[in-house]
Amino acid sequence: xxxxxxxxxxxxxxxxxxxxxxxxxxxxxxxxxxxxxxxxxxxxxxxxxxxxxxxxxxxxxxxxxxxxxxxxxxxxxxxxxxxxxxxxxxxxxxxxxxxxxx
Numbered sequence: 836x837x838x839x840x841x842x843x844x845x846x847x848x849x850x851x852x853x854x855x856x857x858x859x860x861x862x863x864x865x866x867x868x869x870x871x872x873x874x875x876x877x878x879x880x881x882x883x884x885x886x887x888x889x890x891x892x893x894x895x896x897x898x899x900x901x902x903x904x905x906x907x908x909x910x911x912x913x914x915x916x917x918x919x920x921x922x923x924x925x926x927x928x929x930x931x932x933x934x935x936x937x
Contacts, residue, residue: 845890845901846883848913855880855917862925867932873925880921887914 846854858876866873890897891914894905904910 844898845887845904845910848904848910851883851887852913852917852920854883855921856924859921859924862921863928866925866928870929870932873929877922877925880918884914884918884921 858880862873862876865876891905891911894902897905
């Protein structure tokens with residue numbers, strides 16, 4: 836059994852979006868040069884999203900100031916669009932890199 840401390844926190848919405856967009860841009864640049872290199876930022880974005888979803892499902896494990904986000908659809912929308920950005924940008928880079936090599 837884990838000790839009862841409220842140290843679990845969620846990333847703020849702006850930080851989640853900025854981190855995923857940054858990783859997506861990194862994946863875009865990496866995929867433009869080498870297609871296989873784009874998998875690392877995509878896995879990082881998916882890992883962040885999975886961790887956030889697990890934290891959102893266990894609202895009582897969060898610190899009290901973050902519990903409101905578990906009932907806020909705006910945070911879920913930010914999570915969705917950050918995953919879309921983080922996964923789509925490397926795919927675009929892979930496409931552009933493939934067209935550039937021909």
